[in-house]
Amino acid sequence: MNPSTAPESELRTVLLRGGEVHSPADPFATAMVVERGHVAWVGSEGAADSFATGVDEVVDLDGALVTPAFTDAHVHTTATGLALTGLDLSGARDLADALGRVRAFAAARPADRILLGHGWDAARWPGLRPPTRAELDEAAAGRPLYLTRVDVHSAVVTTALLELVPGVTGRTGYAADGPLTGDAHHAVRAAALGAVTAAQRADAQRAALARAASLGIGSLHECGGPEISDEDDFTALLALAAGGRYPRVQGYWAQEVADAKEALRVRELGALGAAGDLFVDGSLGSHTACLAEPYADARGTGTAHLDAAAVAAHVAACTEAGIQAGFHAIGDAALAVVVEGVRAVADRLGIGRVRAARHRIEHAEMLTPETVAAFAELGLTASVQPAFDAAWGGEDGMYAARLGAGRARTLNPYAALLKAGVPLALGSDSPVTALDPWGTVRAAAFHRTPEHRVSVRAAFTAHTRGGWRAIGRDDAGTLVPGAPADYAIWRTGELVVQAPDDRVARWSTDPRSGTPGLPDLTPGRPLPECLETVVGGQTIFRHPNG
Template sequence: MSQRTTTPDRAPDPSTVLLRGGEIHSPADPFATAMVVSRGQVAWVGSEGAADAFAATADTTVDLEGALVTPAFTDAHVHTTSTGLALTGLDLTTAATRDAALERVRAHAGARPDDRVLLGHGWDAARWPDTRPPTREELDAATGGRPLYLSRVDVHSAVVSTALLDLVPGITGKHGYAVDAPLTRDAHHAVRAAAFAAVTPAQRAGAQRAALRHAASLGIGSVHECGGPEISSEDDLTGLLRLAGEEPGPRVVGYWGERVTGAADAERIRSLGAVGAAGDLFVDGSLGSHTACLHEPYADAPHRGASYLDAAEVTAHVVACTEAGLQAGFHAIGDAAVSAVVEGFRAAAEKVGLARVRAARHRVEHAEMLTPETIAAFAELGLTASVQPAFDARWGGDEGMYVERLGVERARSLNPFAALLRAGVALAFGSDSPVTPLDPWNTVRAAAHHRTPEHRVSVRAAFAAHTRGGWRATGRDDGGVLVPGAPADYAVWRTGALLVQAPDDRVARWSTDPRSGTPGLPDLSPGSEPPLCLRTVVAGRTVYVRPGE
């Protein structure tokens, strides 16, 4: 299969670097303590003694002092500008009450007198004592009557001030408008577009830099930007790709969530720099906002959610993308939405051939409510499941938001990572940041310690899904692993003892297991401290160094 890239890979560092005296996480040599990087690629991994042969020819020698070197993480679902705006602006994810959220709004408005529209993110009324979102009157008072957009934590609904509504003609007639409740569907998309139109190019670039710097500080070497006409803009995507190509930082792979009906649409999406008409091409919404599309009604609402695309529309998009050689994909969370996606892909396979559909490595984002039948269909059709383990960590369990929305039985079926792996479905892990934070080691931990035990996967499988899985999701098989010839995208970590997880999920109490020949990984048991990133390298070039190192 041919490789896809958003833009040509940035120029690699032409120098040769020898790293020695550490632990190299490599399937080429599970006991490797040294690695050579040359011209942006891994050139060799091996033992400390054998590293002496490279010392004289290396431009630089790095003493790892026992540190762990792993492939850099790939976050397979990110909204970079929104992440940066949350990092640098009004973030309500930790507001424990409505009053606390309103106080943060009030302080933010006072600190940003020149902003045309105040932007904030992350409120979650389901976690507040009385579960009531802020009213428009409360927001008007907190802002002094200024335009304000506050997205719910899942970014599928928002509360806004009256002044923002006044900027959107015809808003009261749009589907999803409510007099004094969160806006959803078309009404939400309209106010979001008005709010983000007020962000200046300089603000946008600053937010993007902040997000990419933060990602690099966490050992993330690549992010998949999931843009689209309903959640961002073409200028946002092209500006981000341009910035990522010009400045040191993580690689950015762009997706644009817009329907393709023919070759002209596909070519236009390629012209944006996107590798696929995928990512957040919405088939439905989210569980938290009651807009995920379900076969049966919600446990706490008398409806089945929202459907934005039906199976026939899925089919048309997949056929057009496959014939144009473009990756297709969809956002689908509810079981009815996932069923529509599967039905649509199967119909597309009948039209263009199963082999062509499988070869395209189309993808589905989130895919939370799966059944044995839809899991088998994902495997049959060669679909990649781009999933977010932190969703379960935040909203799973017998008392979480999933149970409130679905009841215990349906909630326990969500995010079945183990069943997906057993069926042979390719997994790529991400955060959907800013919905949940960029936090790769805790993402791995969340998958290994899923709140529903039968859905847990090994730390090793979770780590692979968050490294190599992200590369494979873009059609590249050469990255996300430290073997000779692979891109030199890696991170250096300070961590405790390394462990090898046995197939029966017990954790062995040794540094590495000679019987398995498997490289060890950090202890990610509940309560343990995740590794600390010391350095992140992309294509052989350092993009982050921890201060003081």
């Protein structure tokens, strides 16, 4: 940004002192200077005195912790906002409770053309079944209703909504009285979201961005696409975020491209790449993730949307256009297809060009040792969501029900990815799981399968600097001189060094350790509370009681 047109707050020089500053430049830093939207200096309280007369503002941290702001590397912003402002079924205890919430919501929203809701999960309910269409018709009083499952890969709808989508009964994934998947779901989703007005959409986007800011999230990666939202939604979000007062939004548009011209069309939308949720398969919860062996609790091996040739064509076009390619891939068969396709491009264009492009894979849950090694070889970034394991992992979780306990234990092998040198970027996939950065770090560090755990420090780095590296920026996501002044201030307890085997040590006073401390994230302990979030030197959130 040109300094002459920069907001006044970006031109100010601010000294923060009297706290703990998480910086690799000085593991014992207690003060920081911000100037023109960037970190100018970090160091000790005593050295900070020399800056006190040359700054516009001095902030007394009163013992608070300053860290880089988080980056959530996978978000659906409008859907998150609609869940925040609409019908949220994630807390429904059972089917009866869910239907009761639908009745109450329908009664409270008489003017809505289509009722929207999200978050039901029949796998957690007694009886393990979703609502029937007749039950939904009654609860919604005959009105159009669209309710996405928690993974957003299937939905239950009312008869009135189906009547608005001609030909839906002949589409792949249509079920006469069950959740819709595949093309049927995409068609119904388009009709439902098409009823959202521009004003409703803007309200939802503002609500989602404000929630992110209140949680210390300074930037997020929007994963849009023609099967997820529409171009107006995507470009409106980028414009809203660019106006300031909100987290940065880095956009990905999940459109399959066949040549450089089509790839450049994606760039014209404002996207960093033709990546994000370009579906190679679906989800485990909806039985649509593509597996090498059948599901344990259902027939079939899921759904394959792209083959290796299609993956290769897309990656080649993006690589030649100089933009990122990326895919949604969860099942082991889907991930094998991605690796085969990317490797074919590396053989043709050279592995150096492929690695330099930093192509990315979303979710990447059902990895094998062979696919982990291929990710490292091909320079693929794994954009992953540790909250998935927290929600559905473990011996009695949904993953074990879908795959059997043995296969479920192989999912989300974060330690193996880091050991192999695969770049990690952590996110939420909100609204699939909630915006919750410290909870995400905790979920990675206390993975339900112990051998997949990573240190709190590694998880924190993947949720801050990792998100910037995933977009090709190596100069951000950390508080060192010259880096963007994207940071959050936290009220928290004692700082510790926490290893993946649950060991917790007090922050070493030996300066040779060079290890800044972080909050104790042992399950059961309170998570840090965000007092302020700053992006580019501008405050985008301040706690009302901070």
